Amino acid sequence: MTDEDSSETTDYLSETKADETGEDHVNSPHPFDTIVVGGGPAGLSAALGLGRCLRKVVVCDAGKPRNAAAKVFNGYLSRDGASPHEFLEISRGQLKRYETVEIRKALVVGIEGVPQGFTVELDSGERLTARTILLATGLVDELPQIEGIRQFYGETVHSCPYCDAWELRGSALAVLGGSQEAADLALELLLWTRDIILCTYGVKASFSQETRSTMLRAGIKILDASVQRLEGKGGQLEGVRFNDGTFLPRRGAFFSPGQFQRSNLAEQLGCKACDEEIGCIRCGEDTATNVPGVYAAGNCTKGVQLVIAAVAEGMRAAFAINDALLEKDLNALKGSRGFEL
Numbered sequence: 436m437t438d439e440d441s442s443e444t445t446d447y448l449s450e451t452k453a454d455e456t457g458e459d460h461v462n463s464p465h466p467f468d469t470i471v472v473g474g475g476p477a478g479l480s481a482a483l484g485l486g487r488c489l490r491k492v493v494v495c496d497a498g499k500p501r502n503a504a505a506k507v508f509n510g511y512l513s514r515d516g517a518s519p520h521e522f523l524e525i526s527r528g529q530l531k532r533y534e535t536v537e538i539r540k541a542l543v544v545g546i547e548g549v550p551q552g553f554t555v556e557l558d559s560g561e562r563l564t565a566r567t568i569l570l571a572t573g574l575v576d577e578l579p580q581i582e583g584i585r586q587f588y589g590e591t592v593h594s595c596p597y598c599d600a601w602e603l604r605g606s607a608l609a610v611l612g613g614s615q616e617a618a619d620l621a622l623e624l625l626l627w628t629r630d631i632i633l634c635t636y637g638v639k640a641s642f643s644q645e646t647r648s649t650m651l652r653a654g655i656k657i658l659d660a661s662v663q664r665l666e667g668k669g670g671q672l673e674g675v676r677f678n679d680g681t682f683l684p685r686r687g688a689f690f691s692p693g694q695f696q697r698s699n700l701a702e703q704l705g706c707k708a709c710d711e712e713i714g715c716i717r718c719g720e721d722t723a724t725n726v727p728g729v730y731a732a733g734n735c736t737k738g739v740q741l742v743i744a745a746v747a748e749g750m751r752a753a754f755a756i757n758d759a760l761l762e763k764d765l766n767a768l769k770g771s772r773g774f775e776l
C-alpha cells in the first residue's frame with residue numbers, strides 16, 4: 436500500500452513560495468539542492484535547517500500526516516496539548532520567510548538517479564531535479580477490524596501510551612488485541628491505571644502462558660468474546676458491545692497497531708530496510724541511507740515515534756545534507772579558479 440491508497444486526509448492550506456513570488460525554482464538553471472519528500476514534522480524541520488543554510492529546497496507533501504486523526508498531540512515541550520494541524524500550519528508559515536524554500540502540495544510518484552543527483556516525478560507529471568533527496572514520508576497505522584473504532588480513534592482510542600495515557604489515567608480501559616504486543620501494552624498501561632481488560636475480540640490469543648499469568652497476577656482481566664462494536668457519543672468511548680449483547684463500560688481503549696511505510700519510494704531507490712515487517716528505512720546516525728545522496732528522517736526510519744523526535748531527526752538530516760554538499764563543493768574547488776556554492 437502506498438500514500439495514494441490511504442483514506443486519511445488533512446486540509447492543506449500552504450501557499451507555495453512560487454505562487455507568492457512568481458519565481459519558479461524548477462525553471463532555474465540550477466537544480467534544487469534537496470527535494471524533501473514529505474512535509475510532516477521531520478520534512479519541515481529539515482527544510483528549516485537547510486533553508487537557513489541558503490540551500491535551495493523544495494518540500495513535496497501529499498498532506499496525509501500520520502496523526503491526522505488526532506485533535507491534539509502531547510509530549511512536545513512548549514507545544515504539549517497543541518493541535519497537530521495548527522502545528523504544521525505554523526511550521527509552514529514560518530518557512531515562508533526563507534526565499535530558498537518552496538513547499539508544494541504534491542505526491543511524489545517516482546524518483547530516479549541521474550548524473551549528480553535525482554529526478555523526482557510528481558503526480559501532476561511534473562519533474563524536478565536535485566542534488567540530494569530526503570525521505571520523510573512517515574508511516575501508516577493499521578487499526579483493528581472493529582466496528583466504530585474510527586469514531587473514537589485519536590480521541591479516546593489510541594495506540595501510544597506515551598502520547599495519550601496520561602489523559603486517561605485512573606480510567607477503565609480496554610486493550611484490544613490478542614498478540615504478545617497487545618499483552619505487553621496492557622502490562623505497560625498499569626503505570627496509568629489498574630482497571631484494564633484485555634479484549635482479544637475473538638482473535639486467537641498468541642501471547643505466552645507466562646505473560647497470561649503475569650497479567651492475571653497484576654489484575655488484568657482477559658476476555659476472549661467476539662466484539663460487535665465500540666459504542667459512545669462523539670469521540671468519547673463509552674464501552675465495548677460484545678456479540679452476545681453484553682456491554683463492558685470503558686472510558687478509553689488502546690491497541691498495538693500494525694504499521695507499514697506510507698511510501699514505497701525508498702524501496703524503489705534501493706534503500707535497505709531495517710525491519711522486514713514495518714520496512715523502516717535503514718540509515719546511520721547522520722540519516723544517510725545506503726544509497727549515496729539519499730537521506731531519511733522521521734517515522735519512516737527506526738526510532739522513537741514522536742513529533743519531537745521527528746523534528747530532531749529532520750534537523751539532523753539538514754546538517755548531514757548540508758555538510759555533504761559543502762564537502763562536495765569544496766572538493767570541486769580544488770584545482771579550479773572559482774567557487775560557487
Ligand SMILES: Cc1cc2nc3c(=O)[nH]c(=O)nc-3n(C[C@H](O)[C@H](O)[C@H](O)COP(=O)(O)OP(=O)(O)OC[C@H]3O[C@@H](n4cnc5c(N)ncnc54)[C@H](O)[C@@H]3O)c2cc1C
Binds near residue numbers: 472544571595
Ligand atoms: C493517532 C495518533 C496520535 C499521535 N499522537 C502523538 C502525540 O500525542 N505526540 C507525539 O509526539 N506523537 C504523536 N503521534 C506520532 C506522530 O504523528 C508522528 O511521530 C509524526 O507525525 C511523525 O512525523 P513524520 O514527519 O515522520 O511523518 P508524518 O507526520 O506522517 O508526515 C509524513 C508526510 O509525508 C507525506 N508523504 C508520504 N509519502 C509521500 C509522497 N510519496 N509524496 C509526497 N508526500 C508524501 C505524507 O502525506 C505526510 O504528510 C501520533 C500518531 C498517531 C497515529
